[in-house]
Amino acid sequence: MASISIPVDDRRSGLAGLLRLRGPLMRHGLLLPCLLFMVFVFVWPILSLLAKGVYSPEVRDTLPRTAAAVLAWDGSSDPPDALYDALVADLRVADRRDVANAGRRLNYEIPSYRSLLIKTASALQKDSAQPPRQQLVAIDAKWQDRTFWTAMRRAAPAITPYYILKALDLEQKDSGGIGRVAPQEATFVDVLGRSLWISAVVTAICLVLAFPVAFRISAASPRWRGLLLLLVLLPFWTPLLVRTSAWVVLLQDNGIVNSLLLWSGIVDQPVHLIFNRIGVYIAFVHVMLPFMILPFYSVMVGISKDYTRAAYSLGASGPRTFYRVYLPLVWPGIWSGCLLSYVIVVGYYITPLLVGGSQDQMLSYFIAFYTKQTVNWGLASALAILLTTCVLVLVGLYGLLGRKSQIVVKA
Amino acid sequence: MSGSSTHKPRPDIWRTLASVVTVLVFLFLLVPIAAVLPLSFSSGSFLSYPMPGLSLRWYEELLTNYKWLLALKNSAVVGVGAAALSTVLGLSAAIAMNGLGPRARAIVNGFLIAPMVMPVIIMAVGLYLFLSDLGLAGTITGMILAHTVIGTPYVVISATAALQNFDMQLIRAAKSLGASPWMAYRRVMLPAIRPAIVAGSLFAFVASFDEVVIVLFLAGPGQVTLPVRLFEGIRDELTPVVIAAAAVMISISVGLMTVIEILRRKSVARRGMA
Numbered sequence: 001m002a003s004i005s006i007p008v009d010d011r012r013s014g015l016a017g018l019l020r021l022r023g024p025l026m027r028h029g030l031l032l033p034c035l036l037f038m039v040f041v042f043v044w045p046i047l048s049l050l051a052k053g054v055y056s057p058e059v060r061d062t063l064p065r066t067a068a069a070v071l072a073w074d075g076s077s078d079p080p081d082a083l084y085d086a087l088v089a090d091l092r093v094a095d096r097r098d099v100a101n102a103g104r105r106l107n108y109e110i111p112s113y114r115s116l117l118i119k120t121a122s123a124l125q126k127d128s129a130q131p132p133r134q135q136l137v138a139i140d141a142k143w144q145d146r147t148f149w150t151a152m153r154r155a156a157p158a159i160t161p162y163y164i165l166k167a168l169d170l171e172q173k174d175s176g177g178i179g180r181v182a183p184q185e186a187t188f189v190d191v192l193g194r195s196l197w198i199s200a201v202v203t204a205i206c207l208v209l210a211f212p213v214a215f216r217i218s219a220a221s222p223r224w225r226g227l228l229l230l231l232v233l234l235p236f237w238t239p240l241l242v243r244t245s246a247w248v249v250l251l252q253d254n255g256i257v258n259s260l261l262l263w264s265g266i267v268d269q270p271v272h273l274i275f276n277r278i279g280v281y282i283a284f285v286h287v288m289l290p291f292m293i294l295p296f297y298s299v300m301v302g303i304s305k306d307y308t309r310a311a312y313s314l315g316a317s318g319p320r321t322f323y324r325v326y327l328p329l330v331w332p333g334i335w336s337g338c339l340l341s342y343v344i345v346v347g348y349y350i351t352p353l354l355v356g357g358s359q360d361q362m363l364s365y366f367i368a369f370y371t372k373q374t375v376n377w378g379l380a381s382a383l384a385i386l387l388t389t390c391v392l393v394l395v396g397l398y399g400l401l402g403r404k405s406q407i408v409v410k411a
Numbered sequence: 412m413s414g415s416s417t418h419k420p421r422p423d424i425w426r427t428l429a430s431v432v433t434v435l436v437f438l439f440l441l442v443p444i445a446a447v448l449p450l451s452f453s454s455g456s457f458l459s460y461p462m463p464g465l466s467l468r469w470y471e472e473l474l475t476n477y478k479w480l481l482a483l484k485n486s487a488v489v490g491v492g493a494a495a496l497s498t499v500l501g502l503s504a505a506i507a508m509n510g511l512g513p514r515a516r517a518i519v520n521g522f523l524i525a526p527m528v529m530p531v532i533i534m535a536v537g538l539y540l541f542l543s544d545l546g547l548a549g550t551i552t553g554m555i556l557a558h559t560v561i562g563t564p565y566v567v568i569s570a571t572a573a574l575q576n577f578d579m580q581l582i583r584a585a586k587s588l589g590a591s592p593w594m595a596y597r598r599v600m601l602p603a604i605r606p607a608i609v610a611g612s613l614f615a616f617v618a619s620f621d622e623v624v625i626v627l628f629l630a631g632p633g634q635v636t637l638p639v640r641l642f643e644g645i646r647d648e649l650t651p652v653v654i655a656a657a658a659v660m661i662s663i664s665v666g667l668m669t670v671i672e673i674l675r676r677k678s679v680a681r682r683g684m685a
Contacts, residue, residue, distance in 0.1 A: 030503040030506055031508065033500055034501065034567075038523060038526075041556055041560050042529075045537035045538050049536055049537035049540055210436075212428065212433060213432060213433045213437075217433070219426075219429075228433075231437050234441065235444065237664055238444055238661050239638060239664050241621075241623055243443070245645050245653060246444050246448075250443050250447060254459065289440060348530075350623055354642070367533070371536050371539070371628075388530075391529070395528055
């Protein structure tokens with residue numbers, strides 16, 4: 001048999017060998033389009049956004065000689081002539097738009113710096129006989145003021161901690177150290193705290209409500225289970241904007257709830273239920289409840305009743321069985337459901353925007369605000385770094401937990 | 412409901428309490444939507460009860476108003492485009508991942524589903540920056556690319572789950588019977604996981620259809636989608652037309668999700684057979 005089929009076998013093994021080689025190649029080739037797409041349209045845009053939070057080369061690129069000179073200066077002695085020479089030389093050749101950009105960066109250090117720089121750049125063109133220092137001081141006496149040069153010194157490096165510090169309500173002082181910004185300017189620690197707090201409250205409310213619901217569904221007979229799950233899925237499937245519009249119609253001052261309250265005589269003034277923190281909590285809990293009920297349910301339904309039954313038969317009381325047997329079994333699922341919900345809420349934009357007031361806006365709102373309203377990319381990016389860090393920490397915890405719960409299941 | 416349990420578990424108060432909470436939560440989840448949607452059939456223009464009468468005038472306005480029709484068209488085009496692209500990318504990635512070792516697969520999988528936990532605002536701003544540089548901000552193409560990022564994870568998850576339960580021996584059997592690898596994949600593997608693929612791409616469509624933040628950043632006046640029109644309606648002035656649009660959106664979303672759920676069950680049933 002062997003002698004007859006040698007050629008066939010050869011051909012086959014040749015083909016099989018080719019296929020074995022082509023198999024992995026083809027499979028990895030199949031992975032490539034998706035990976036490339038995700039790198040270019042997901043990873044790259046986000047990284048280049050986040051980079052803007054620390055990379056701000058406007059001043060260095062527009063005023064290269066000044067940047068070098070100001071960094072060579074010690075920052076505490078009188079500004080040397082070399083600085084004035086460099087600035088005049090830079091401004092003479094700089095493009096108008098670049099000067100405005102560099103001015104905007106400098107304006108974050110000292111308000112009015114932008115107009116000073118633009119004014120100086122356009123005034124310089126006229127005469128050139130005087131020495132640079134006199135020229136600049138003649139255009140504006142501020143150039144004698146050392147604080148403008150120390151501000152320039154902070155803005156000169158392309159890699160700057162400015163935006164990150166700003167996002168934490170900190171700043172570099174003239175003395176070189178880092179300190180808190182003036183109390184009236186401090187906003188972002190408050191915003192971060194608020195984002196974390198709102199997420200915590202929403203997650204806690206959802207936990208308290210979702211636990212009994214998920215338990216009740218998992219304890220129901222299979223036929224009821226399907227129906228009850230459908231009742232959870234229906235709002236889950238309803239588009240977010242539809243749900244938000246429903247809450248506005250219900251809760252606004254002349255909305256359905258207030259009409260009912262007024263009509264029944266419970267109140268004689270409309271109650272403000274929306275465009276404040278109450279509205280944010282109501283709408284958020286409505287959005288997040290299915291996100292919690294569904295994973296809780298899937299953990300609970302997998303737990304055999306034999307465990308609790310065994311505990312009862314061994315004489316454990318109801319609460320004791322719950323705490324010592326049932327809760328440890330569902331715990332990993334509960335934790336990961338809570339973390340996931342927390343991650344989703346902490347990055348939310350639309351819900352607080354539409355049903356919250358100005359004091360209820362979270363990190364996302366400010367990222368959008370500094371992108372669209374004031375076009376302060378650096379600050380928007382620094383806040384994005386802050387938010388991404390929160391999310392990464394939580395996802396890391398989630399991953400750790402996932403591994404832990406796997407161990408529990410194995411054990 | 413109670414007859415099936417033979418043992419006497421925890422005290423009845425807790426069970427009753429759980430039932431009460433469950434009923435209240437269901438009311439909280441469903442009543443707002445159910446209470447508001449009928450207002451789209453009101454003949455008056457105020458969003459409150461009692462309605463002065465019933466009419467279809469708001470639906471008529473919705474279907475004759477150029478802006479709403481454009482938004483509907485944009486939503487459909489972007490959704491279909493993003494779903495198609497997500498399906499091609501996600502399915503090929505899922506097939507490739509099936510051949511990887513467990514560790515490599517976990518890493519690739521984590522990477523591909525990362526858009527699900529990334530705050531949308533960061534994706535929106537990043538994509539705005541990126542697509543502006545490419546000259547694609549304010550274009551339907553740009554929006555399709557952006558929505559493909561959020562749609563692909565759904566296809567990957569759905570297809571991976573189906574493939575894990577697919578018996579690769581069948582491919583080997585097909586090859587040994589003389590089928591080319593392409594033929595084996597197309598005629599043996601694809602039919603087996605088709606419900607999961609369809610479910611995944613419908614999911615990608617719904618994700619795009621429901622998405623508002625990225626569109627708010629990327630769309631010019633000509634690219635506005637239904638959720639963004641709804642957003643503007645809520646922010647500027649809520650009228651029964653907006654509620655009528657909401658009713659249309661809900662029908663489309665819930666309809667598609669029902670199909671997905673049916674397909675998912677079908678796919679589970681298929682696994683049961685194998």
